[in-house]
Amino acid sequence: MAEQIEPISRMQQQLARLPGIGNKTALRLAYHIASQPEDQVRELAAALWQGRKAIHYCSVCGNYTVNDPCPICSTPERHNGIICVVKDPRDVAAMERMHEYKGTYHVLHGILSPMNGIGPDDIRINELVERIEKEQIKEVIMATNPDIEGEATANYIARLLKPRGVLVSRIAHGLPVGGDLEYTDEVTLSRAVSGRREM
Amino acid sequence: MAEQIEPISRMQQQLARLPGIGNKTALRLAYHIASQPEDQVRELAAALWQGRKAIHYCSVCGNYTVNDPCPICSTPERHNGIICVVKDPRDVAAMERMHEYKGTYHVLHGILSPMNGIGPDDIRINELVERIEKEQIKEVIMATNPDIEGEATANYIARLLKPRGVLVSRIAHGLPVGGDLEYTDEVTLSRAVSGRREM
Numbered sequence: 508m509a510e511q512i513e514p515i516s517r518m519q520q521q522l523a524r525l526p527g528i529g530n531k532t533a534l535r536l537a538y539h540i541a542s543q544p545e546d547q548v549r550e551l552a553a554a555l556w557q558g559r560k561a562i563h564y565c566s567v568c569g570n571y572t573v574n575d576p577c578p579i580c581s582t583p584e585r586h587n588g589i590i591c592v593v594k595d596p597r598d599v600a601a602m603e604r605m606h607e608y609k610g611t612y613h614v615l616h617g618i619l620s621p622m623n624g625i626g627p628d629d630i631r632i633n634e635l636v637e638r639i640e641k642e643q644i645k646e647v648i649m650a651t652n653p654d655i656e657g658e659a660t661a662n663y664i665a666r667l668l669k670p671r672g673v674l675v676s677r678i679a680h681g682l683p684v685g686g687d688l689e690y691t692d693e694v695t696l697s698r699a700v701s702g703r704r705e706m
Numbered sequence: 707m708a709e710q711i712e713p714i715s716r717m718q719q720q721l722a723r724l725p726g727i728g729n730k731t732a733l734r735l736a737y738h739i740a741s742q743p744e745d746q747v748r749e750l751a752a753a754l755w756q757g758r759k760a761i762h763y764c765s766v767c768g769n770y771t772v773n774d775p776c777p778i779c780s781t782p783e784r785h786n787g788i789i790c791v792v793k794d795p796r797d798v799a800a801m802e803r804m805h806e807y808k809g810t811y812h813v814l815h816g817i818l819s820p821m822n823g824i825g826p827d828d829i830r831i832n833e834l835v836e837r838i839e840k841e842q843i844k845e846v847i848m849a850t851n852p853d854i855e856g857e858a859t860a861n862y863i864a865r866l867l868k869p870r871g872v873l874v875s876r877i878a879h880g881l882p883v884g885g886d887l888e889y890t891d892e893v894t895l896s897r898a899v900s901g902r903r904e905m
Binding site: 510511512513514515517518520521522524525526527528532534535536537538539540541542543545547548549550551552553554555556557558559560561562571572573577578595596597600603604 | 709710711712713714716717719720721723724725726731733734735736737738739740741742744746747748749750751752753754755756757758759760761770771772776777794795796799802803
């Protein structure tokens, strides 16, 4: 006889497919869910399934949205000639939390990664080029992550867009606010120094 | 405007109610789920909701089961006069993983905890007393956790059952296999010494 009854095993299997949730955590969660009132479990399952069904890609920027185009792309004031390019929708959320950026976004849904066989046609680069022309874009801010793949993607897109007469900028590298010089790695420190500004 | 669209926020809220999952992890999971194919999310939601609906308590031992009585209570050979008392269903699974125990179980669904207002009538102690008489039980193994509440619960039940002529035993305390004497706390070490056996 198996140690777990089938519904618990099935919950465990499904939960263990989520990122960062191993078999043991999945089993603990499955037992927890089994112990909860049916109403609460229905709410959880409905939030996941109905939520997933309600989420679409914005046909303009590629961000997650319920209505197409998304609330940001639907706001005329945000079409100010600036597009911020990010890797995925959670980066849009991070930028919006700042409450400072007033332009629109372009979500690549991935990052160039020759190691993983992801080339320019696998992410939304062509769509970005089309938007540059159609929306009369003056500046593209590359806000991909400051890692190898993020840098390579930013450089690739910069080379592609510059001949089209658009200003391509890159978010600054440097010490995080509240960071400590002593514990900053050399590459970051070097970038922080080379990117220094007059006070 | 909120940083998250409503379906993502709702997923996040629901996921953050799970134990060990904070708001940040819940948000990360919500974005992951949003990025998955609809089929896979439906499977996950169905596993949780249909699974929860399929799970009932065994009317004999109180363990989770799909059919009542549970597979263990339905096996005649396991009614050998021995009941193992545990706190909750996941402890039954732990015992079964051992593949050595051949008796039945009794799940208390909780532990005595005056601090949290949980008394004898709040956990399945009365049901245990009834079973002792009805099932002609010879031995009750107290397998509650070796912590203060688990000990108190084991002692309470032992005092209750001994006058009924049943042998009440307690699982041994000692060093875990593979453990290290140097890093064992004093209480465990003291229990290990007092529980020593001739070799």
